[in-house]
Amino acid sequence: MTAEWQGQLRNFVNTIERLEQYVNLTAEERKVLETNTTTWGTTPYFASLMDRDDPNCPIRKQVIPSCHEQENKFGMDNYLVWKENRATDEVRPDSIARQYQDRVAFTVTQTCGIYCRHCFRKELVVDGDLQLDFNVDEGLDWIAEHPEVRDVLITGGDPLLLSDEQIAYLIDRLRQIPHIEMIRIGSRLPIVLPCRITENLKKILSQYHKVPIWINTQCNHPKELTEDTARAVFDLMSCGINVGNQAVLLKGINDDVETFRALHQKLLTVWIRPYYLFYCEAAPGIDHFRTPVEKGAELIRDALRGHTTGLAIPMYVVATNIGKIPLMPDYYIQSKNDDEYTLKNHLGQTTTIPNVPE
Numbered sequence: 001m002t003a004e005w006q007g008q009l010r011n012f013v014n015t016i017e018r019l020e021q022y023v024n025l026t027a028e029e030r031k032v033l034e035t036n037t038t039t040w041g042t043t044p045y046f047a048s049l050m051d052r053d054d055p056n057c058p059i060r061k062q063v064i065p066s067c068h069e070q071e072n073k074f075g076m077d078n079y080l081v082w083k084e085n086r087a088t089d090e091v092r093p094d095s096i097a098r099q100y101q102d103r104v105a106f107t108v109t110q111t112c113g114i115y116c117r118h119c120f121r122k123e124l125v126v127d128g129d130l131q132l133d134f135n136v137d138e139g140l141d142w143i144a145e146h147p148e149v150r151d152v153l154i155t156g157g158d159p160l161l162l163s164d165e166q167i168a169y170l171i172d173r174l175r176q177i178p179h180i181e182m183i184r185i186g187s188r189l190p191i192v193l194p195c196r197i198t199e200n201l202k203k204i205l206s207q208y209h210k211v212p213i214w215i216n217t218q219c220n221h222p223k224e225l226t227e228d229t230a231r232a233v234f235d236l237m238s239c240g241i242n243v244g245n246q247a248v249l250l251k252g253i254n255d256d257v258e259t260f261r262a263l264h265q266k267l268l269t270v271w272i273r274p275y276y277l278f279y280c281e282a283a284p285g286i287d288h289f290r291t292p293v294e295k296g297a298e299l300i301r302d303a304l305r306g307h308t309t310g311l312a313i314p315m316y317v318v319a320t321n322i323g324k325i326p327l328m329p330d331y332y333i334q335s336k337n338d339d340e341y342t343l344k345n346h347l348g349q350t351t352t353i354p355n356v357p358e
């Protein structure tokens with residue numbers, strides 16, 4: 001028997017004919033699709049959330065390739081090799097990306113439930129320019145030999161597209177490594193294929209264990225959040241798994257105050273806790289999605305901090321080759337002298353607190 005999620009993958013929307021069941025293509029979109037050489041597409045479920053007639057639909061723009069992908073003024077060549085520190089002396093399997101001492105990113109597949117047009121890992125996932133070997137056992141052996149690693153972030157591609165058996169094997173092997181304290185999974189499936197959270201997957205993930213599992217998903221616009229996603233996230237929580245969000249700041253999709261606030265408020269209504277807001281990285285061919293760096297901090301200042309629930313506020317970061325650099329708004333300390341600090345709130349009001357010497 002084929003599970004619903006497998007049926008969704010079998011009917012993956014990655015041809016013009018299938019796409020036309022969901023949208024009326026513009027001449028421009030059709031032209032790009034006819035000459036496109038990159039991997040593109042998404043699930044029928046996610047495609048059904050696209051606006052049939054509006055080419056500026058925020059979901060449509062994440063799914064359908066654009067002519068602007070041919071432009072590249074600011075993107076870096078060999079971006080992933082730089083970003084993931086692949087050109088170093090440390091001998092590591094292709095599947096292990098390392099920026100920190102105590103945690104690594106472990107890439108287990110390059111298949112996704114949506115080939116996001118803004119993907120930072122597009123050289124690997126979308127363009128197929130970077131060829132890597134993701135041998136899971138080799139990665140597991142490397143992790144087992146590195147006792148300083150306490151946190152493993154399973155990434156891709158989308159790790160939840162692995163079969164139930166493969167996921168059970170991965171988790172089981174990681175949990176047998178004595179120095180692993182937590183397992184994290186980065187997956188867009190709660191957003192683009194919520195029916196992947198099946199009874200059997202819940203069984204695999206739900207056992208109480210001293211090595212907890214955390215999931216981070218990626219949702220960039222409130223339109224992506226449905227009843228189906230709410231149910232999937234609730235089911236994950238009932239397995240003891242917290243779901244966080246890693247949004248990407250995308251020009252024309254979520255870089256205005258209203259959308260940005262609505263996104264972060266709506267995430268909490270479906271049990272998803274905002275974790276990071278990523279600056280759109282310098283991967284090649286995604287200039288058209290990128291804003292100035294300050295934009296993310298301005299949005300947190302103008303849309304979230306003080307204006308809504310504190311839990312709705314993600315940390316704004318720029319992911320680089322030397323790790324994630326936080327760039328939160330820094331206007332709060334207005335001035336400081338030997339006696340006091342003057343602090344400003346979201347309404348522009350000021351107050352003072354004493355400056356306590358060391």
Ligand SMILES: *Cc1c(COP(=O)(O)O)cnc(C)c1O
Nearest residue numbers: 097098099100103104105153324
């Ligand atoms: C993002 C990332 C991590 C995890 O970073 P956190 O700030 O702990 O979420 C770990 N390793 C690599 C290579 C990463 O890119």
Ligand code: SF4
Nearest residue numbers: 112115116119157188
């Ligand atoms: S799901 Fe993640 S890895 Fe896959 S294309 Fe989107 S951003 Fe890239």
